[in-house]
Amino acid sequence: MYPGTTPDRRRGRAGFTLLEVLVALAVTAASLGAIVQVFGANARAARTLEQHVALLQTARAVEAGIPQRRDLALGTLDGEVAGHRWRMDVRPLDAGELPAGARWVPRSVSIRVRGPSGAQITLETVRLVPRSGP
Structure with a gap:
């Protein structure tokens, strides 16, 4: 016991106030929310x-399967191929x-692929073919 204090006064000073606990919980909740957002963004980026x-x-x-010249x-x-048109x-x-x-x-070759999600990609290349005729 502290000199000049009674057990009741000492008990009032021990521990945290309700306001301090609420502030600590709010800071923890905000931090966890930010962490969840980062994980969500990383998961979306990985899927993409x-x-x-x-x-x-x-x-x-x-x-690779383009026909011979x-x-x-x-x-x-x-x-x-594997669900990709x-x-x-x-x-x-x-x-x-x-x-x-x-x-x-020269021949222009354009390859367009569309995935099941609707995303698509296009590759463009040039192939030389033997000239037919004179």
């Missing part, structure tokens, strides 16, 4: 990244006047 990687992998697989015809091919458009590439003795003709 996984979807993008899946789209890119599908587009690369379709690109002699078989690459103008037009559209489409299909589905893809479409490949092959068009003439306007490269201006080709030299008279050119053996190759």
Whole structure:
């Protein structure tokens, strides 16, 4: 016991006041709320990244399956791989006047992939095909 105090007065000074407890709880709640928001944002970013990687992998697989130069015809091919719809458009590439003795003709190849979520990615490339005719 403190000199000059009675047991009742000492008991009034011990511990925290209700206001201090409420402030501590409010600070803790705000901190936990911020932490939950950070975790939620990280989870959304991870899902978005996984979807993008899946789209890119599908587009690369379709690109790897582009027909050989002699078989690459103008037009559209489409299909589905692992739930991802893809479409490949092959068009003439306007490269201006080709030299008279050119053996190759450029073709524009556009590969579009749409995932189950609706996200899509497009790859563009150029392929040279043998010139047909004179």
